[in-house]
Amino acid sequence: MSTAELGLPVDVPSTALFTDRYELTMLQAALRSGAAQRRSVFEAFTRRLPEGRRYGVVAGTGRVLDAVENFRFDAPVLDFLRREHVVDDQTLEWLAGYRFTGDIWGYPEGEVYFPGSPILRVEGSFAEAVVLETVVLSILNHDSAIAAAASRMAVAAGGRPLVEMGARRTHELAAVAASRAAYVGGFRTSSNLAAGFRYGIPTVGTSAHAFTLLHDTERDAFTAQVDSLGRGTTLLVDTYDVATAVKAAVDIAGPELGAVRIDSGDLLLLAHRVRQQLDDLGAKNTKIVVTSDLDEYAIASLAAAPVDSYGVGTSLVTGSGHPTCSMVYKLVAREADDGSLVPVAKKSMGGKTSVGGRKWAARRVDEDGVASAEVVGSGPVPDDLAGRRLLVPLVRGGEIVGREPLEAARLRHIEARAGLPLSATQLSRGEPVLPPEIL
Known part of the structure; x- marks a missing residue:
């Protein structure tokens, strides 16, 4: 539950500078080329889990929503960008009116994930979506790493209470x-x-x-x-x-x-x-x-x-x-000249490839109701998986629709972890417990 939900008075600073400089220089160049308004789809995912981990835990979703809501270029921020010559006047004028007006879908907080899972999908113009990259990854990489460690400790504790006491570290x-x-x-x-x-x-x-x-x-x-x-x-x-x-x-x-x-x-x-x-x-x-x-x-x-x-x-x-989850935020589709969405993907050598296309995800289960595969696709959703899709709406037309009490995420994780094969709870090193199935 956020501070606002608790009814507590607190000044919420802008999150607009929780970003890397190249996000804004890309924006400037895209505004000049005319491509900035192209409809685009970005996805956050990880290519691999930390060594020895069998599942990941989605955490930080609520904080991402707060960050998007407070991503505003107010006067002090604009003055800094102008003083440091980060971007030109045209870009500063565009940033002054920035509001995210697109859609965000994602795995609900507390859910488990695996390599290739489209944990977060951000849709909007290139301009409004690209500038969110750094703050989204900063939150998801940190919080999901802590939640994964916490989950393993909770399994090891076998139901005995755990107290978090790491503030001084x-x-x-x-x-x-x-x-x-x-x-x-x-x-x-x-x-x-x-x-x-x-x-x-x-x-x-x-x-x-x-x-x-x-x-x-x-x-x-x-x-x-x-x-x-x-x-x-x-x-x-x-x-x-x-x-x-x-x-x-x-x-x-x-x-x-x-x-x-x-x-x-x-x-x-x-x-x-x-x-x-x-x-x-x-x-x-x-x-x-x-x-x-x-x-x-x-x-x-x-x-x-x-x-x-x-x-x-x-x-x-x-x-x-493992203080990070190595999540990345990649452009997977963009608007073509005819208005359609076309898949795009990085194909360079060295293992940093990605799969293009606006994706959905669903979890296949066996006859006992135990998860058997993480299915990811960009085409039609098979009928047998239609009711098991994982992504839920978080933002629609710039309005937050997916905020929920923190307790809901906590309970969801308990349920999600219980639905995995028993080997998921082993602390010994091993591969991800669910194999990815790409359609």
């Missing part, structure tokens, strides 16, 4: 977007208050080691925290000796203690020891939270441990080794 604005993408991918809460404010994501957090070190003794710190936040709080027990801290925690809060957090050491061994100690002290309902540079593999290794939830930071906000 990335750029402050990227941290908010990462929290949103992680929520789409399966995380339940975030430590980031800006994400809570902007997107309504539930936030959590209690104390760090500094709070314990501030006090004369660990018991003093625990007493102060329980007095302030109540017995249901989470106490950090690894500042000094874990066993001593657990005993003090239960002595002070009683068996109603909400949780203890372990942030260092052999998490598997410590989780078992702490669980046994808590049970022996009568705190059978006190939960165990673990943090400490977790990724999907570390989470999976703790599957048999008595851990109740995980906090993940660095690995999550960096895409667990």
Whole structure:
């Protein structure tokens, strides 16, 4: 859910300069040649998934819609472009009245995708569609990478709650977007208050080691925290000796203690020891939270441990080794002299080819309802796939029609992932779980 949907007052800056200079120099040349108004179709897709990944996750769609809505060349932006001699006066005049008036279709947020999937399709004049390239790719590449990592971690957690806590490990604005993408991918809460404010994501957090070190003794710190936040709080027990801290925690809060957090050491061994100690002290309902540079593999290794939830930071906000999805934004069709749309595609050597034509996508399923292929075509849609098309309208005639609550994207991802073959959830390296089928 966006800030506007939450009814929160916030100044939304123009997104028009979240672009590369060549988008505007291309625009200038196209205006001069007369081709700028040619009807064009651009598609965002990836030629391959990151190595070892079996599916991708579409995230950032809602942010793309916000960016398109706020893509405006206001006076300060135009003054900058004029001062830096980026484009000529004719182009500046055109930009001053810029509003996207075309159509955008795309995979709904939270859906899974595969190599060649037309994740986003932008239709309009060349001029109004080409300038959106950089901001669209910036959002989709970042958010989808985070959501894919989050999804893998959610699978590894096996239903145990995940807390996003990576704000201090990335750029402050990227941290908010990462929290949103992680929520789409399966995380339940975030430590980031800006994400809570902007997107309504539930936030959590209690104390760090500094709070314990501030006090004369660990018991003093625990007493102060329980007095302030109540017995249901989470106490950090690894500042000094874990066993001593657990005993003090239960002595002070009683068996109603909400949780203890372990942030260092052999998490598997410590989780078992702490669980046994808590049970022996009568705190059978006190939960165990673990943090400490977790990724999907570390989470999976703790599957048999008595851990109740995980906090993940660095690995999550960096895409667990894959901080981008390598998505591209390519012109696939343009208007001919007779008004028809003709396919166009890059055919150069080196693997950077693309497939021309305005495309649709559908997911074929087997007799058990499990996805068996990602079907992509530019001709008529086969009757058996007509009801399984993936692209949905997001913008019609420049008006946003596809905005939805963030919770809808989160639930959609759970459903989409459940519809994939079981091998999709394996953390071992492998090929994309659905083979592309090009019609």
